[in-house]
Amino acid sequence: MATSPIVTAIIYTALAILLLLFLSSSNQPHSRHRRLKLRPPPSSSSDRHRPPIPFDPIISNIEQKREDRQWERTHFHLDSDGDDHAPGHEAQPEWEDFMDAEDYINDEERFNVTHRIQLLFPKIDVAPADGFASADELAEWNFQIALREVMHRTSRDMELHDKNKDGFVALGEYDPPSWSRRDDEDNTSSSYNMGWWKEDHFNASDVDGNGLLNLTEFNDFLHPADSTNPKLIQWLCKEEIRERDQDKDGKLDFQEFFRGLFDSIRNYDEVHNESDTSETAPAKKLFQDLDKDNDGFLSEDELKAVIGNLHPSEHYYAKQQADYALSQADTDKDGRLTLTEMIEHPYVFYSSIFNDEDDDDDFHDEFR
Ligand SMILES: *[C@@H]1O[C@H](CO)[C@@H](O)[C@H](O)[C@H]1NC(C)=O
Ligand SMILES: *[C@@H]1O[C@H](CO)[C@@H](O)[C@H](O)[C@H]1NC(C)=O
Ligand SMILES: *[C@@H]1O[C@H](CO)[C@@H](O)[C@H](O)[C@H]1NC(C)=O
Ligand SMILES: *[C@@H]1O[C@H](CO)[C@@H](O)[C@H](O)[C@H]1NC(C)=O
Ligand SMILES: *[C@@H]1O[C@H](CO)[C@@H](O)[C@H](O)[C@H]1NC(C)=O
Numbered sequence: 001m002a003t004s005p006i007v008t009a010i011i012y013t014a015l016a017i018l019l020l021l022f023l024s025s026s027n028q029p030h031s032r033h034r035r036l037k038l039r040p041p042p043s044s045s046s047d048r049h050r051p052p053i054p055f056d057p058i059i060s061n062i063e064q065k066r067e068d069r070q071w072e073r074t075h076f077h078l079d080s081d082g083d084d085h086a087p088g089h090e091a092q093p094e095w096e097d098f099m100d101a102e103d104y105i106n107d108e109e110r111f112n113v114t115h116r117i118q119l120l121f122p123k124i125d126v127a128p129a130d131g132f133a134s135a136d137e138l139a140e141w142n143f144q145i146a147l148r149e150v151m152h153r154t155s156r157d158m159e160l161h162d163k164n165k166d167g168f169v170a171l172g173e174y175d176p177p178s179w180s181r182r183d184d185e186d187n188t189s190s191s192y193n194m195g196w197w198k199e200d201h202f203n204a205s206d207v208d209g210n211g212l213l214n215l216t217e218f219n220d221f222l223h224p225a226d227s228t229n230p231k232l233i234q235w236l237c238k239e240e241i242r243e244r245d246q247d248k249d250g251k252l253d254f255q256e257f258f259r260g261l262f263d264s265i266r267n268y269d270e271v272h273n274e275s276d277t278s279e280t281a282p283a284k285k286l287f288q289d290l291d292k293d294n295d296g297f298l299s300e301d302e303l304k305a306v307i308g309n310l311h312p313s314e315h316y317y318a319k320q321q322a323d324y325a326l327s328q329a330d331t332d333k334d335g336r337l338t339l340t341e342m343i344e345h346p347y348v349f350y351s352s353i354f355n356d357e358d359d360d361d362d363f364h365d366e367f368r
Contacts, residue, residue, distance in 0.1 A: 034352040036105045036113075038063055053146045053321055055349040056116055060145055062101045064152055071156055105350075113346045121339045132336040138322035139315075146314040150226070154219040161218075168212035169221075171202045204235040225311035236307055237300040251297040258283045265309045325349065 038059070039051045054060040105111045124133045124141045133141075163173045205213055205221035207229060213221055220227035224236050241252055244260030252261065262283045288294075290302050308316055329337055329345035342349065 034347060036102070036111075036350050036352050038066070038102055038105070039351075050317060052351060053142045053149070053317060055142070055145075056120065057145065058111070058116070059105065059350070060149060062105070064149065066101070067153075068156070075160060113350055114343050117342050117346065117349065118339065121342065132338060133342065134336045135319075135322050135326055138325055138337070139319045142318035142321050143314055146318055147226075150223060150314060151215075151219060154222055155215060157222065158215060158218055166212075168214055169218050170212055171199060174202075201235060201239075204231040205229065207231075223313075225308060225313040226315070233304060233307060234300060236311065237303040240303060240307070240310060241298070241300060249297075251299050252303075253297055254284070254287050257287055257298055261310070262286065265306050 039054075054063060121133065122129065124137050125131065127134075127137055127140070158169060161169050161174050201224075202213070202221065203209075205217050205224070205227075207217055207220075220229050220232055224232045227233065240261065241250065244252055244256045246256055247253075258280060265286070286306075287298070290298055290305055292302055293299075325348050326335070326337065328348040329341050331341050331344070
């Protein structure tokens with residue numbers, strides 16, 4: 001007996017729908033097993049494993065407060081008997097702050113991630129406000145948050161170094177941080193062994209040439225790669241060359257470039273060309289690209305094109321993070337995010353830990 005083609009069609013359709021339902025339900029994030037987490041404060045300014053830029057200004061503020069407290073403890077409490085607190089701040093145990101804040105952001109009633117994303121979306125989608133968060137808009141959002149954090153740290157650093165409290169840092173007031181002096185075994189890193197914290201670094205930062213750095217200039221001094229000050233960028237290029245310039249002619253030939261610099265240039269697109277098989281071919285190509293006047297040497301000016309890859313700036317990290325968010329949340333692969341796509345992937349924006357290995361956590365949650 002032959003089944004009617006209609007019945008067959010119905011059976012197959014039903015099976016297909018069941019399969020789809022199964023697939024989509026297994027794709028849902030298990031939000032009950034996630035816990036939003038705060039970053040541990042950076043252990044020092046030389047921390048090269050850069051933690052992600054927080055997506056949400058509230059998270060950024062919590063982390064900043066926590067970092068400030070640790071900073072106060074480090075710099076104001078060490079040489080006293082404990083009664084020398086910075087004015088207006090109650091000393092509080094770090095652990096308690098941390099737990100309180102983490103409980104707060106994991107309390108759906110008080111910190112509703114969906115609602116936060118709804119609130120933030122129009123602030124991200126501004127150029128133009130078209131209902132889509134583009135890669136550039138996301139990168140700019142990250143960048144603005146990162147800039148705020150960097151500036152905040154700089155003003156804290158300024159408090160330390162501005163010994164006479166006139167609001168400026170003079171060269172004599174500045175003690176180079178220990179990491180700029182130490183001989184790190186990883187001396188391939190370009191931040192080390194450079195002429196940092198020397199007078200020409202100071203002078204390049206001192207835009208108005210009055211021998212004093214104000215907050216903006218001091219921030220540029222600490223973060224030259226993020227600066228728009230052309231004198232500082234030039235100084236950075238000069239230092240990069242001085243470091244590797246074995247024959248001291250003030251420029252890099254291919255060997256100096258290949259041995260000293262090439263590996264440190266991160267994420268330069270042309271480098272990753274699979275069709276090049278020989279080991280030096282990508283380096284040769286990049287060298288030729290950079291050597292605009294084709295004289296066989298890289299000058300300070302020619303190095304400017306990759307200085308941002310050598311010293312990843314906040315722009316670099318902001319972009320990297322935006323690209324990551326897109327790669328994870330852009331369900332329809334149109335190269336931009338809608339509010340819905342963002343709400344459906346909250347953990348791309350709010351970092352979290354899985355609690356899967358510890359199911360007891362859910363049990364305890366009931367009693368909070
Ligand atoms: C979180 O916010 C969304 C949108 O504003 C709302 O629909 C949802 O009910 C809220 N959840 C809780 C637990 O308050
Ligand atoms: C880096 O350190 C190693 C061992 O400490 C040393 O042999 C090498 O010459 C150093 N390289 C530079 C560029 O200073
Ligand atoms: C830095 O600038 C001061 C004047 O503000 C000048 O006296 C000094 O020679 C300069 N130093 C260097 C290394 O350029
Ligand atoms: C610091 O000085 C520079 C150069 O004169 C100026 O452009 C900048 O606005 C000043 N920054 C602050 C915070 O006063
Ligand atoms: C990779 O390198 C080869 C040979 O140098 C070149 O022909 C090709 O266009 C390059 N591909 C890309 C994507 O840059």
